[in-house]
Amino acid sequence: MHNNPQETERLISDPVPGITAEPHDDNLRYFKVSIEGPEQSPYEKGIFQLELYLPDDYPMEAPKVRFLTKIYHPNIDRLGRICLDILKTNWSPALQIRTVLLSVQALLASPNPNDPLANDVAEDWIKNEEGAKNTAREWTLLYAKKE
């Protein structure tokens, strides 16, 4: 995997606002990621920890991303797995870690309850959007605190 150093370098030297990604000391394929909750979303002011892993076949295969912080979101399940098209069928080698993380941040800003991963959350979201958003806010306060 010859692209990793350059991409990682750029990721650190030219960070995206609200997103940090650092490779693990022992394993350069493993990234510790944090994403700030987008403004005007229920996740505002929260800092969400994620892990990102580049598989052997990267960039021909999509990176694996998972939330470590508990989050109330229709497209993210209890184990932190994310339902995002570019992480699965719509992955293209031209996408990068940076774009993936931006997409995850965008997913926080606009949840899509019609294509759910966490069914109970999605149901709540469709039936009672305000209530669901309140729960999401509460969870953000509870779990996604700044360290």
Add this chain to the structure above:
Amino acid sequence: MDLGNNEMFLSNDMLHEKQGHNSLIEDNIITSINNSRRGSLVTQDSEFELDDALLTGSDLDYDYEDELDDMIVLPITNAKRKQINEGGVPNLEYECLTTKDIFNRMLERVNHLQPIFSLPLEDIIILMQHYDWNEERLLEKWTDKMDDLLTEIGLIHENGNLTVNERGVALKEDFECGICCEVKSVEVFSLECGHEYCIECYRRYIQGRLHSGNIITCMGCSVALKNEDIDEIMGYESSNKLMYSSIKSFVSKHHRNYKWCPYTDCKCIIHLDDTSSLSEYSRLHYSPFVKCNALHRFCFSCGFEIHAPADCDITNAWIKKARKESENLNWVLSNTKECPKCSVNIEKDGGCNHMVCSSCKYEFCWICEGEWAPHGKSFYQCTLYKNEDGKYNKSSSQEANKLMKKYTFYYRMFNEHEVSAKLDWKLGQTVGIKVKSLQEKIGVSWIEGQFLAESLRTLNEGRTALKWSFAVAFYSDPSHNLTKIFVDNQALLSKAVEDLSELLQIKDPELIMRRKPDFYNKAGYVQNRTNALMECGRDLLCKGICKLTD
């Protein structure tokens, strides 16, 4: 589909069968000759049986045969009889195709659409593939939003202008590839969209997607790569792999009518145009067995090997059940046994169940581990599961234990015959050599030696039917009279199969020729017993005596 059209796709093998159908008279004569020949041989054998076997056994057999004639629902002509005897469905009209035939069909479908779309054929294939070969949906979308469709599929670039950039490979100096981030002088590929990536990244990218059956697009956007692009990047004829994967996707999109032959490395595809009759056949508990051009036979419905007399449901349930049980147990059950006399461990390495212990010379039956002597002459008792009702109280744990024991017994029988079938197959490898030695040593003509191969085929068919009959027996109500008849039939076939198997082990060419009438006798008998067992099994299914309990 009309006949003329049909014949275009028939292979030699099928043509032969087709001609057989057209000249019904000839077919009838041949079948009736065959039948009469077999008939006489069997009577001979039956009389022979009468002397040897218990009278009741044969009596049952005859009653059953009479009953059979009344039970048959469909009028069966001689031409159909052979097919039914093979366990298949009468009048199942199918054809065996190659991947090339399938590709021609794809082209044919696409050709119909060409005047509407006026696009290159290859592009229409891409469109069709994207719409799961559903012409109606595609045309609807086409009349609705033509340009959107083409953009979506990646046939036009979003700007609508295809001449901005040129497709193809170019050599560039100091090029920075967006994928591998390396700066180097390298060959670069791009489509009309202008997204350039180095050829090495493109190769890795395409390699991973050649077998997916989907359209491959530019790495940066949705413009589709065409076959010539793929050949240009990957080298000569690489797009064939993509073609093959699109053929696969065509077959899987039409899985109701097209089935791949399940045998390893066989690339035949069976096409059944009219599937409307399948439900009727499954109601009558026939299975739609088909044969591909490589002579592999399988069930069109469940894709499994020939499983008559069991139907697809029984087969499925049986296999699921077998998978649950421990693999170790299976290995121990099927591979080793202790000699009942001297307890030496024995692994079976020949097709016949007549065992002679190499250490103490004790002769016994591999299945029941009883002495061999009674098996050779009188009624073959091994296939009869002893229902030990009297010994058990009806507490539930003992019930379960009993069920497990019952299952283990039937599974063991099933496995014995599977193992034996494999050994028979090894035996089959030697048949060619035997025929050759007949030719060389005694001067028997090749065609005259074919009775050996025929006997082996009959043996295989009998063995398979016997094997699956244990699945049927397991699910059958043991108290019913017909089940008892079925078990008797199993025993008769079992005996017949073992006899034939033993006959086939003879190595001395002169002895083989001397016993040629025996081969005909035994093989004919096996065939008859196989047919009887199959019909009896189907009867159990039709009458609901054999049914799935859970």
